Amino acid sequence: MRLAEGGEVEIGGRRPDDPELPADLVVALREWGEVASRPDVARGPDEQDLVSRRGRQLAGRCAEALGRPVDFHDPVTGRVEIVSGRLAARRPAAPGAAPPLEPVPWATGLPIALFFGVLAAAVVVVLSTAVDSAFGLLWLPANVLIGAGLAPSLWLLRRVPLWRWVALGVAAGVVIAWVCLLASLLGR
Numbered sequence: 001m002r003l004a005e006g007g008e009v010e011i012g013g014r015r016p017d018d019p020e021l022p023a024d025l026v027v028a029l030r031e032w033g034e035v036a037s038r039p040d041v042a043r044g045p046d047e048q049d050l051v052s053r054r055g056r057q058l059a060g061r062c063a064e065a066l067g068r069p070v071d072f073h074d075p076v077t078g079r080v081e082i083v084s085g086r087l088a089a090r091r092p093a094a095p096g097a098a099p100p101l102e103p104v105p106w107a108t109g110l111p112i113a114l115f116f117g118v119l120a121a122a123v124v125v126v127l128s129t130a131v132d133s134a135f136g137l138l139w140l141p142a143n144v145l146i147g148a149g150l151a152p153s154l155w156l157l158r159r160v161p162l163w164r165w166v167a168l169g170v171a172a173g174v175v176i177a178w179v180c181l182l183a184s185l186l187g188r
Helices: 023-037 045-066 085-089 106-135 139-159 163-186
Strands: 070-073 080-083
Touching: 023 045, 045 070, 045 080, 045 085, 106 139, 106 163, 139 163
Parallel strands: none
Antiparallel strands: 070 080
């Protein structure tokens, strides 16, 4: 698929057994060709990015309609990309934009969170008990400082695919350990 002179969009490599493109796709290709061929439209980087993304999206729709990959000649950069229908649905992320959402792997993530939760709870309880036996109630401000130090790191890890489970486990383990330690303090 490439932009020809006069704003026409050519789909090269058409085969005799290729199905006809849907009428709405033909209209969309014609409109995109008219816009992409106008020199006054694609001046700024935002407009150029929009023209490229829309062209890539339409190439993906062509690929889905034809049932095979399509070559996309980007009129802005001049690069040639092979676009399939599934790949066209994935737009390149704009700078600063949130990454696309992916399915959450609960079956593998929860055991990781459980392991690190138990580990963190055990470490906090053991260290707090040791500090309590040596220095008394100094374990309370020590735990607050440790929690304040961990919080920013855990907050930043909440969106990193594997590390979010570690962060969830550590945060839950620390909170559970604090509840257990405070309950033991009240039981004295």
